[in-house]
Amino acid sequence: MFYEFLAPFSEQFQLFNVFNYLTFRTGGALMTAFIIALIIGEPFIKWLKSKGSQPIRDDGPESHVVTKAGTPTMGGFIILAAVVASVIVWGDLGNQYLWVVMFVTAGFGGIGFIDDWRKVTEKSHKGLSGKGKLVLQFAVALIAVVWMVQLLSNAPDAPDGFATSVAVPFFKDLFIPLSFGFFLFGMVVIVGASNAVNLTDGLDGLAIVPVMIASGAFGLIAYFVGNAVYSDYLFLNFTPGTGELAVICGAIIGAGLGFLWFNAPPAMVFMGDTGSLSLGGAIGAIAVAVKHEIVLVIIGGLFVLEALSVMIQVASFKLTGKRVFAMAPIHHHFEKQGWAEPTIVIRFWIIAFVLALIGLSTLKLR
Numbered sequence: 001m002f003y004e005f006l007a008p009f010s011e012q013f014q015l016f017n018v019f020n021y022l023t024f025r026t027g028g029a030l031m032t033a034f035i036i037a038l039i040i041g042e043p044f045i046k047w048l049k050s051k052g053s054q055p056i057r058d059d060g061p062e063s064h065v066v067t068k069a070g071t072p073t074m075g076g077f078i079i080l081a082a083v084v085a086s087v088i089v090w091g092d093l094g095n096q097y098l099w100v101v102m103f104v105t106a107g108f109g110g111i112g113f114i115d116d117w118r119k120v121t122e123k124s125h126k127g128l129s130g131k132g133k134l135v136l137q138f139a140v141a142l143i144a145v146v147w148m149v150q151l152l153s154n155a156p157d158a159p160d161g162f163a164t165s166v167a168v169p170f171f172k173d174l175f176i177p178l179s180f181g182f183f184l185f186g187m188v189v190i191v192g193a194s195n196a197v198n199l200t201d202g203l204d205g206l207a208i209v210p211v212m213i214a215s216g217a218f219g220l221i222a223y224f225v226g227n228a229v230y231s232d233y234l235f236l237n238f239t240p241g242t243g244e245l246a247v248i249c250g251a252i253i254g255a256g257l258g259f260l261w262f263n264a265p266p267a268m269v270f271m272g273d274t275g276s277l278s279l280g281g282a283i284g285a286i287a288v289a290v291k292h293e294i295v296l297v298i299i300g301g302l303f304v305l306e307a308l309s310v311m312i313q314v315a316s317f318k319l320t321g322k323r324v325f326a327m328a329p330i331h332h333h334f335e336k337q338g339w340a341e342p343t344i345v346i347r348f349w350i351i352a353f354v355l356a357l358i359g360l361s362t363l364k365l366r
Helices: 002-009 014-020 022-051 061-066 076-088 096-121 130-153 182-199 208-225 228-233 242-264 272-289 291-299 301-320 328-335 341-361
Strands: 164-169 175-177
Touching: 014 022, 022 076, 022 096, 022 242, 061 175, 076 096, 076 242, 076 272, 096 130, 096 242, 096 272, 096 341, 130 272, 164 182, 164 291, 175 242, 175 301, 182 272, 182 291, 182 301, 208 228, 208 272, 208 301, 208 341, 228 242, 242 272, 272 291, 291 301, 291 341, 301 328, 328 341
Parallel strands: none
Antiparallel strands: 164 175
16 A cells, blocks of 8 residues: 555655665565554454353363363454555555465465354354365465466566476476466465464464464565566576565564464464464465475475374374374374473474575575
8 A cells, every 4th residue: 555655756755765665565564464463462362252262172182171271262363454454555556466365365364264253153173174174275276376377477588388387496497397287286285385384273372483484484585586686696587576475474474473472372362273274375375476386395394294294193093093193283292292382382483494494595506
C-alpha cells in the first residue's frame, strides 16, 4: 500500500524514495507484523480461552496431559493476521508472485482454521479428516503451481522449459526437465512443506523459530534471484518480481517473533493447524517460485527429519510390528529418552540454523 501510494512521488519528495528499496520495505514488514502480533495477541488469547481448548491427544507423551492441558490453540491466527496486514501495507500489490504466495498462505491457513475450530467446538482432537485436509491442500497447491508456472514462463530471458524444470544446487546450469510432471512435483513440495511444519509443531516454541530461520534464508534467496546484479554474480536465473517475496519472509519473521512472545515456554497459546499449515505452505510456495525446491530440503531439513521419523515409524510398525523410535515425531522420541523440553527445543533450533547456513552456501558453491 505504501509502495503504491508513496513511491510514485519519490521524484518530488526524496524521502519517499525509501519505499522503492525492497530492503526497507522488508524491514518495515518485519516490524509491522511484530507490532500487530503483540497488539492482537493478548486479547485474542483471552477470547480463545473463553471458547475452551481442544483435548490433549492421548497418544502423545503422558506429561503433556498435565503440562499442556487447558492451553488454547488457533494461535496461528495471530501470525496469519499479522502477516497478511503487514504484506498489504508494505508489499507491491501489483506483483503477482506476492499474490500467489499469499493465496497459498491464506488458503492453507483457512484449512487449518476450520480444523482447529472443529477441535475446539467439538471438544475433540480429530478435526477435519486427514484425507479431507489433503484434498483441500492439493487443490490450493494446484492453483498456485499453475499460476506460478504461467508467471515463470513469461519471465524475460528465461531458458526454454525453465518454468517446469527443477534447478539442481551446486551447479550453475543444471536443470531437471519435468514438463507436466512439474505440476505434481510443485504440489508435493507445497503440501509436503506444510504438513512437515505441522508435524514439527509439538513443543512450546519448537516450530516457530525454525520457520523464522527458513523464512530468513528464503528471503535472501528471493532477493538475490529477483535482483539482476546479484543473480548474475551468483549464477542464478534472474526472475524479475520474485524479490518481492522477501517482504512476505520479513512479515513471517516479525509475526513469528510476536507469536513467540506468547508461545515461549510455558506457552500461553499453541499455533495449531492455522499457523503450521499456512507457514509451511508459504515457505513451500516461495521455494517453488524462486526455483529452489531442492534447497528447501536442506534449509527445512529439520522439518524433513520430523516428517521422515513419522513415515519410518509407521512403515516399520506395519511391516514388522516394531517401532524404530520410542515415539514419533522424533522430538517426542527424545522426550521419552528423558530430555527436558527446553533442551530439545533449543537443540532443534541450533540444527535448523546450521541447516539454513548450509542451504545458503549452495548459492555460492557452484
